[in-house]
Amino acid sequence: MGIFDVIGPVMVGPSSSHTAGAVRIGLFARRLLAVEPQRAEIGLHGSFAATGEGHGTPLALLAGLLGLSPDDERIPLSAELALERGLDYQFEDEDLGDVHPNSVRLRLRGEATTLEIHASSVGGGRIKVWNIDGFAVNLDGEYPTILLVYPDRPGAVAVVSAILANATINIATLKAHRTQRGGQALMAVQLDEVPPPGVIDSLRHLPHFEQVRFIPALGFGG
């Protein structure tokens, strides 16, 4: 927390949790999808469903999916923008269970890829992404993040940490989650700095991993 978190962020109103946080969830999902989203099915939970309309939460989520940052004055126009860019979307109310009241489920489709994420806007524009494609995660978008999907076998963590150590990139957090023993696993690595492009490429070339995704830190804009 610094002075510019208190005198800031610069954002489009009205609510840091219902608007700015919603934009950041959309933006996180877009970056994870890594291609232009063509279809979005959005389930609004709790307070996002109850007071989201008046706070512009649906517009904010769309804005993020379209790549706008929380301080972009086109956020109120994001429905029109979605139409222009060929993003087909649908909103519904959804009960995600005993989770934060400001939560959302995004099901996205882009060219040759799909993604489902569950995330919450936890206050002050900060977010918590807690499920990606069925894997439990705990990501806030504040760090450059690498996500790897692989069959649960010994050695995956060692390989990743060796490559990062070689590039002298410090790991802020590293968490692996699996569906079951010997099943599919997802490793989420949050980094202290942006890795050089070679690092992601070398991870992609390894036989260990079926999928390697990189998401830059979201920042707050302004």
Next chain:
Amino acid sequence: MNAITPREGTLEAALLAAHERRVPLSDIFLDQEIQASGRLREDLCALMRTRIAVMRHSLQRGLASPQRSRSGLIDGGAHRLIEWSGDGHGLLGAAFTKLLASALAVAEVNACMGRVVAAPTAGSCGVMPAAIFTVAEERNVPEEALVRAFFTAGGIGMVIEKLASLSGAEGGCQAEVGSASAMAAGGIVEMLGGSPDQVCAAVSFSLANVMGLICDPVLGLVEEPCVRRNALGALNAVASAEMALAGIPSLFKADKVIETMGKVGRRLPEEFRETARGGLALLQPEADKS
């Protein structure tokens, strides 16, 4: 002097440092930020100037054209106030009306999905620009002193975040509009040459004045009564700054008042903490009768 070293991150610690170095509190807070961020002083000042520019822009937008929210609860209040006062109707002169209208303007722009600086929150974004800019204009304060005022304000906000809360969901409106008032009041006192002790007195007065103020947003939206509470906050900031500058002492240390605000906030029933389940939020808004 007291032999006990004050806890880091408190106003007491900042005050002690300011006294020892004989500098204003903005220097202490700026140096802390340089240390924590590893960035240069001039970069931080430049960033603050861009924040100030965004505040000015939202203020001008809210005064220039009537802002209407999606819910219909906000319908150009700032614009109406300025139009009306133009004919000399203002009860306490133009500057007073300007103060109120500026707070409404920024808060209305926020409610209507315009761009603002959340300072400290989106819901209380009208307080600081209204109070600090209006006083700076009235007293012809140079830009550099204005930038410093925002560092003082930001430093105060960080202390409040540490010792209490800046969130309506945690502490009610006192934690948002109350904190914004305290930040603005402290900034104004330094901007007009008040001592660090007077800055802290202004912080104490501002929070004491709205101790216990609940957060009861109608329909759960940041509109009613939030927008007018921003005007109250701006008024509270200027009043507190003026009383502190006149030398009225605070009977309590600012840190203690901040901690008390935090305690009161935690004891507020959940109905009064942004849930829209208590207070004015239970009333049915009536149609505009103007």
